[in-house]
Amino acid sequence: MPGEDPLKAGQAVTGGHQDSAIRGRLTAMIHRVSPRGHFARLLASTALLIPFHNATARAQEAAVKANSVPIGTIEVIQLAVTIGVLGAALISAIVLIRERQRTATENGELRGRLADANAALQRSEALLNLRDQRVVVWPADNRKPDIVGSLPIETGSPEERAAFLAFGRWLMPRSAAALENAVAALREKGTSFDLVAETQAGAPLEIQGRKSAAHSIVRFVSLSEAHRNLARLKLEHQQVAAEHDTMLGLFDALKMPFWLRSTDGRLKWVNRAYWTAVEAPSRDAAVRDGREFLGSQARDAIASQHDQRPVFEQTLSTVIGGDRHVFSVTDFAGAGGSAGLAYDVSAADTVREEYERTVRSHADTLDQLNTAVAIFDADEKLRFHNQAFQKLWGLDTAFLHSTPDNALLLDRLRSEGKIAEQPEWRRWKENLLSAYRSVEPVEHWWHLPDGKTIRVVGNPQPKGGVTWVFENLTEKIDLESRYQTAVRVQGETLDNLAEGVAVFGPDGRLRLSNPAFATMWDLPNDAVQPGIHVSLIRDLCAVRTTDGPWAGFVAAVTGFDDERRNGHGQVTLQDGSTLRYAVIHLPNGQVMITFVDVTDSVNVERALKEKNDALLKSDQLKNDFVQHVSYELRSPLTNIIGFTELLSLPATGPLTTRQQEYLDHIGSSSSVLLTIVNDILDLATVDAGIMQLDISEVRVESTVAAAAELVADRLDEHAIRLGVDIAAAPKNFHGDETRVRQILYNLLSNAANYAPENSTIALSCRETAEGVEFSVHDDGPGMPPDVLDSVFRRFEPRVNGGRRRGAGLGLSIVKSFVELHGGTVRIETGENRGTTVICTFPAAPAGIRAAAE
Structure with missing residues (x-):
């Protein structure tokens, strides 16, 4: 009530310092109570609080007047806080409304931009999905590329x-x-490209490659007819340019000077032999300076000849390095200029001169012989005779130098009585002159009127003509003495032979023997004297062997069989030594018996046979072991692979990254081991001779594609390209398609193991006279000869520059399966020129073997 505390009531109404204090406390309270401090601070720092404070004071005053009830400080504070909160809420609502309007405006703008982007995207997709282009986009993070659009069916893509x-x-x-090279350069270096490519269907494509900040884009465009013609012209131009470069490379490698001239006769291009011959420092210098290989007269002769016909062929001379050489020059003039080639024939002239000198030397040599020699040409004219010929027949020099024919010479000798008169002279002469039509030497014996015996030999020449040799047999005595000397030499040779030799005459008596014969049979010296009968020697030798061959020797020496057959055999003596004998019937009716001590050889042979038997048993044990172990391994390996695939399924449960890696290693290792086991089983089946081939039509294209697909991941791992050339291959042939695909897979795997990175493996197939030939070539280090000898052996893995070391069964399987088809395998290799494995299959095998030998 106002009467109770008038002082306080007056303070509340009139205001003053107390009001200011109240306003300060009210502001602090708003700061503490307001949920958004910045709005409270905004209210506290602005003049908006003043009306609220005035309103609070007026409210308090009105309340006092109306109710005459005093209002406490707490009520005033609460009322002020309430009013402040309402004001802050009002301001927040205003700010939120404005923010919402701004957000709605931005959303509208974004929706419009999104609609424009969707429309542009639809237009782009419509353009890209045309049937005349296809785009491949590689992201920068090496993810799989996106492919948009398509190409016409006739392109073959x-x-x-x-x-x-x-x-x-x-x-x-x-x-x-x-x-491939252009795409690699685009993705790695950002190099743009424009290409014209040709599909296997013969359609040209324009290919463009561009690089953006985040993508690598390659566009394939199917060309219009005009563009196709232009593209074909470009391709033909590229081929012609390549052939032009090849021809120039060939001409540059020739050791013969070659030149090209323009229509005005100036040099346009020369090869290395040309500018080397004209002593120019380089090709460009020779062309620029116009250094001529031939002289001016020779060039004028060539130009004059070209006025009449385009081809000039003649032998010309020129000076090279200070020496004169003779060249066979061929020059051709066309509409765009001329080309010439010079072949050095100086060596041929030198050889011709050397031949003439050799002929003269031979003539001089023959002229010094004591044997008469006369050479007649194909026309039967006398071309050469030595002094011995003239001396033998006593003919005058003028007649001989007149080159008489052979028939005239015979008539001259007959008329002068220097050869014996024949009963039928014409037939005898024709028989003698038949040597000109013979291919083998002919021999005649002439008994001259002066008592001489002449041996006449006519030797036909390859180019026609006959060389007659007249040998005087008065030298027979000299030959007989030489024969006796040879007999004595033969006797000394027989006496020093390690072989035992005994020769018996038709009467059964010993003609000769050597010491080795008596030593081998332990015979006394008086038992091997010439004239001893073979039966006595038989009795002496029979005691040294239980079942000796001497009964057969006696029958061979003393028998009267119409057919005399040689024989041979082996006999073992009681002292353990072994002799190998041979019975030889000589032309003069005698019989020669030879003996060779082969005791050491027999012992070695026996030891080798025993070792071979042991090796055969060992090989059989190995095959049995391999077959047993292979079958025992296949079942657990199949279980391991099955459980590995089961664990990889999502239904089994999640796996950690490391567990997944371990599981992948287990799966890959098990697959490799299963492949090895299967290969071993295949080889064991082949060795057992029970493998049967499923012969059918093998489609070459699909079989090659399937084998290439199997090794695609391995090739991509090392950036190795596979070039396939089956243009010359037949569409199909008879064979086992599964085994042929297995053969190609092993060949490609072997090549991928040795091929360098970023290289190309060439797989080709062509039809030959023998059948179908597959070849796989890699640019690896090649095989040395010692490795090549054992390349088809099993279980002999070779690294030799390869990336991995296998079980050594790949090429063994290839050889076995190819031979099962009745084909052959060969390898062409060498150091630094790669390796080529060539497999030849018969196109229609008549009889396929059941197992490889």
Whole structure:
């Protein structure tokens, strides 16, 4: 009540310092109570609080007047806080409304921009999905590329993603290789490119490669007819340019000077032999300076000849290095200029002169012989005779130098009585002159009127003509003495032979023997004297062997069989030594018996047989062990692979990254081991001779594609390209398609193991006269000869520059399966020139073997 505390009531109404204190406390309270401090601070720091404070004071005053009830400080504070909160809420609502309006405006703008972007995207997709282009986009993070659009069916490009990215399957080899290199340069270095490629269907494509900040883009465009013609012209130009470069490279490698001239006769291009011959420092210098290989007269003769006909062929001379040489020059003039080639024939002239000197030397040599020699040409004219010929027949020099024919010479000798008169002279002469039509030497014996005996030999010459040799047999005595000397030499030789030799006459008596014969049979000296009968020697030798061959020797020496057959055999003596004998019937009716001590050889042979038997048993044990172990391993390996695949399924449960890696290693290792076990079983089946081939039509293209697909991951791992050339291959042939695919897979795997990174493995197939030939070539280090000898042996893994070491069964399986088809395998290799394995299959085998030998 106002009467109770008038002082306080007056203070509340009139205001003053107390009001200011109240306003300060009210502001502090608003700071503490307000949920948003910045709005409270805003209210406290602005003039908006003043009306609220005035309103609070007026409210308090009105309340006092109306109710005459005093209002406490707490009520005033509560009322002020309430009013402040309401004001802050009002301001917040205003700010939120404005923020919402701004957000709605931005959302509207974003929706419009999104609609424009969607429309642009639809237009882009519509343009990209045309049937005349296809775009491949590689992201920068090496993810799988995106492919948009498609190409016409007539281009031959596949629609499937993986097949399309395998450019070598549907592009020509040269175009595929160029595109692979261009794509690699685009993705690695950002190098743009524009190419014209040709598909295997013969359709040209324009390929463009561009690099953006985040993508690598390659666009394939199917060209219009005009563009196709232009592209074909470009391809033909590239081929012509390549052939032009090849021809220039060939001409530059020739050791013969070659030149090209323009229509005005100036040099346009020369090869190395040309500018070396004209002593120019380089090709450009020779062309620039116009250094001529031939003289001016020779060039004028060539130009004059070209006015009449385009080809000039003549032998000309020129000076090279200070020496004169003779060249056979061929020059051709065309519409765009001329080309010439010079072949040095100085060596041929030298050889011709050397031949003439040799002929003269031979003539001089023959002229010094005591044997008469006369040479007649193909026309039967006398071309050469030595002094011995003239001396033998006593003919005058003028007649001989007149080159008489052979028939006239015979008539001259007959008329002068220097050869004996024949009963039928014409027939005798024709028989003698038949030597000109013979291919083998002919021999005649002439008994001259002066008592001489002449041996006449006519030797036909390859180019026609006959060389007659007249040998005077008065030298027979000298020959007989030589014969006796030879007999004595033969006797000394027989006496020093390690072989025992005994010769018996038709009467059964010993003609000769050597000491080795008596030593081998332990015979006394008086028992091997000439004239001893073979029966006595038989009795002496029979005691040294239980079942000796001497009864057969006696029958061979003393028998009267119409057919005399040689024989041989082996006999073992009682002292353990072994003799090998041979019975030889000589032309003069005698019989020669030879003996060779082969005791050491027999012992070695016996030891080798025992060792061979042991090796055969060991090999059989090995095969049995391999077959047993292989079958025992296959079952647990199959279980391991099955459980590994089961663990990899999502239904089994999640795996950690490391567990997944371990599981992948287990699966891959098990698959490799299962492959080895299967290979061992295949080889064991082949060795057992029970493998049967499923002969059917083998489609070459699909079989090659399947084998290439099997090794694609391994090739990509080392950036190795596979070039396939089956243009000359037949569409199919008879064989086991599964085994042929296995053969190609092993060949490609072996090549991938040795091929360098970023290289190309060439797989080709062609039809030959023998059948179908597959060849796989790699640019690896090649095989040395010692490795090549054992390359088809089993369980002999070879590294030799390869990346991994296998079980050594790949090429063994290849050889076994190819031979099962009745084919052959050969290897062409060498250091630093790679390795080529060539397998030849018969196109239609008549009889396929059941197992490889």
